[in-house]
Amino acid sequence: MSLEFFITSMIVVLLPGTGVIYTLAVGLGRGFRASVAAAVGCTVGIVPAAVASIVGLAALLHTSAVAFQLVKCLGVIYLFYMAWGILRSGGALDVTADKTAKSSFKIAITGTLINVLNPKLSLFFLAFLPQFLPADTANAGGALIQLALAFMAMTFVVFVGYGGCAALARDYMIRRPTVMTWIRRSFATAFGALGAKLALSD
Template structure:
């Protein structure tokens, strides 16, 4: 059952969601060290969802339309803000040899918010983790915590790989400014699409 959990988790983590897009954009913009901060932030942002599912708070989001809608539209607004920031801020993802440094704490905080303001993450854990708990286990809470920790560790490692790939591609992009222009539009469009997708979710 644990092998099934690892394989399923790997597929989920590899899918290009909000955290992946953010880590890629940071790695491409500011290099590998900054992408590490982004990966840490996105991983830490999983903790509230994991805790919520374990203690049952995610059930509130599932049964209370108001609670879900409030968190959902905060997440939608933040994703749209990210898309707008990339398009409108001339310094956003302005790749050059001389990097404009952004604090690691600020990068990590943005990653945390992207996951915290996504109510679907809590519902995902509520539906996902219990499937891999044995009915005969004596301490299901400890098992849930263990699975959540493994999922977070896997998320961090995969996001590091994504960030390293983006940082490696950075040198290629520096030599081709027109490529960066289209990449900015793609990232902005992806954040906008994720926001729209979250907005129509029930």
């Protein structure tokens, strides 16, 4: 793994996206342990995109408008569903939710679906990973797998950091219902905006 790959990947991971917003929301609403589950889910959600890019399936999304539109529509619907859930009952920001293993599992599943239902993630890996593959690489498949695993590891570490920072602010937030209301509205708006952005993508 080159220094260029590490720096570029870190910049990409740090940029706010659906996974970052979801992990922050869970950290604020349910605490650090739940945010780790969200980080795990978001990281696992990268696997299909990474595999698709490595075996060339991402090219199908790039060349087939029907395939891209189908996955995109599912992703848009899910993001809007997340926004509505946060506004209606708190969703990830429901501070009264229990912290059982089942609850953590559901949090992880949601994080996984957020990334799985984002077709742009497959296209990102298709364009991103080959740039850091030397032309004389003997085992291109193995090298791409190593790069994908490194990217996932960085994603998990950064997302856990985001979740931890959000969890630290949790007690301050939940003692102030008005602040929590605005936080909830902000996250709902963010998910709605990301859904609209995905809906308008080509």
